[in-house]
Amino acid sequence: LKFPKTDLNWYSLKNKLIAEINKKKINISKMELQIPFKLYLGSDKDIEDAIHLWELFKDRLNMELFNGFIKRLKVEEKTKLLEGKT
Numbered sequence: 001l002k003f004p005k006t007d008l009n010w011y012s013l014k015n016k017l018i019a020e021i022n023k024k025k026i027n028i029s030k031m032e033l034q035i036p037f038k039l040y041l042g043s044d045k046d047i048e049d050a051i052h053l054w055e056l057f058k059d060r061l062n063m064e065l066f067n068g069f070i071k072r073l074k075v076e077e078k079t080k081l082l083e084g085k086t
Contacts, residue, residue, distance in 0.1 A: 008033065008072075031057045036069040039078040047081055054082040 004010045012029040019028050028034070031053055038050035070076055 008037075030065070032061055032065040033069050035061075035082075036066065036073045036075055039070075039075040039081070040073040042078070047078075051082055058082075 004013055012033060015030055016027040017030060018025050020026075029037075035050050035053050035057075038046040038053070070079060
């Protein structure tokens with residue numbers, strides 16, 4: 001069990017989504033936060049995950065919210081990786 005420490009942690013908890021996998025429900029954060037946060041973490045695996053999530057959800061994202069998290073986490077430069085531009 002982890003307790004929220006930052007306002008982003010609180011946001012994630014208050015705005016959680018429920019995903020069902022094999023008839024079990026789990027809480028996840030919105031893609032608008034998950035993708036920028038993966039870019040922020042920055043490992044090769046995190047970047048790979050961010051690109052994959054972007055490809056799956058880019059047409060359904062609230063871009064205003066997404067861009068707000070991009071700016072908040074200061075990962076504007078890394079967004080080039082989402083479209084394969086390095």
